[in-house]
Amino acid sequence: MAGINRRELLASSAIAAAAAPSGWRAAIAAAPASGTQASGFYRYRVGGYEMTAINDGVWLRAIDDKFVSNAPYQDVQHALADSFQPRDKLPIPFTSLVVNTGSKLVLIDVGTGGQLTQLAPQSGTWDANFAAAGFDPKSVDTILISHFHQDHINGLKNKDGGLRFPNAEIRVPAPEWSFWMDDAQLRAAPESLRPVFLNARRIFADIAGDVHRFTPGDEVAPGITSIPAYGHTPGHVVFAITSGNASMLALSDTSHNPWLFVRHPEWQAIVDTDGTLAAETRKAMLDRAAADRMLVQGYHFPFPASGHITRTATGYDLVPVLWQPAP
């Protein structure tokens, strides 16, 4: 009774196209497609803090059998197909987090600065979304950086090298600085990592004296505590945000795309500098998030990039938040 299949639908569509439909009123006017999307920001509350997720678009990254180093490529392709994605393109959205504590405006990771559009033509929407959310770069008090990959730090600078957030104190993990800014590490690095070292110098070298380096574990802004989460990079941290009785975890890149790495926390991505340690850290973090039923945010989770973690028989799963019409 209630069935119609894809083949029948396509056939009926062909018939409709062949025989000009009749009996419908003439259209009022041609209605051109608008092509514009709603603004990519999302507002929610954690206790007395107002959070705003700021999307910087998405990178549809072509992957091959090397992207996950310790799983059959067929399994990776199945995981993508199970998420209704192309089997050889990993969607990598970018989403920063603004924390308005009421007295301070804190920004966690700053997007691509529109500087990865050659790789990711659908990225670079950060400025428009930040403005649409009602923010001015001059009003940011504190910037917290989780790690030194390009998509997390490039937004610190304009393309001409000027500071995009002129009044903000920049706080970065000390071990991250020690690794990427060390010339001995650069000389010892494989060719594939050289661009990350060189980009870190481009962003930080001329402002080194103004960049605060924190010890992971420190409280880095009011109610925001850094937590060591090494493996994705040597000094990668996540941030616990607490206000009143509420708290959440900004997981940064503890898990990259959740359909691969939350569902299969043991999988190791080539984007991790230490895949084994990254997997251990990921499992520990996801396990804690699941046990405590904490709200989490992931920089590469599907926008608005927040949800909860549940345990499954073989790993974990992300339960996205229910979009709310008001924070």
Next chain:
Amino acid sequence: MAGINRRELLASSAIAAAAAPSGWRAAIAAAPASGTQASGFYRYRVGGYEMTAINDGVWLRAIDDKFVSNAPYQDVQHALADSFQPRDKLPIPFTSLVVNTGSKLVLIDVGTGGQLTQLAPQSGTWDANFAAAGFDPKSVDTILISHFHQDHINGLKNKDGGLRFPNAEIRVPAPEWSFWMDDAQLRAAPESLRPVFLNARRIFADIAGDVHRFTPGDEVAPGITSIPAYGHTPGHVVFAITSGNASMLALSDTSHNPWLFVRHPEWQAIVDTDGTLAAETRKAMLDRAAADRMLVQGYHFPFPASGHITRTATGYDLVPVLWQPAP
């Protein structure tokens, strides 16, 4: 190494609140919370058609052990808790669909018209979202109605009784009209359904001559075919939308909240006029959507209300679409 638990976080927050934080730069300026959410529309493409989901807010409906008639209340509460929702409040978002065929602007279901705000104070955002998406009510050519529940038809009229879409042809399922507009059915109806009968008269009685009644199975707009999906109401339909090689299903209320009724398609809700038939229809539709890997939209699915259906060991699951920065 990588752990911190909720108790420790809350304790550290209390310490931070007690001891005024020092060593941080003074804030630039007080940053008042904005309290505003991004516009609730979402644009995507199906072949040559531009689709726009228009959100009308959400109703947090208090439920009790009668809401699902054939499952232990404890199981329903567990299903809500597994979705990180309160155990006794069902979130019911409302999301209409605009189909721009290039020559016609078609609207599928019209929202609450802001007339359910006593029940659902967070609803009534439809007008603002429709305008934000760039649409004018005068430009709608065709309105397709899935069934006669208030949240799907009330938006046809202003509160003063005037037509909100003055140039649109209204097309409704003939069996839906026959049931709800029949005075014999009204007299025989249980008290709980009387408001639905009376509301249908309020909306349709004075425009009866202008309302087109279609036979489920008919093509009702270019590329849009109605499909009988009875049970939720006696004449409830879904719509298959086809353009070129692409197609999708607007499931209307075939499944109410997916965390309950996609995951447990056999559960029967008190909002169904024939729960047994509704469950049969739901299983048939979800099974077909899963088999054909079709994009689906559900009027009460979490915004942006579209995704794909997968089979699980005990039912189905909704895989929400990945939010895209451009259609």
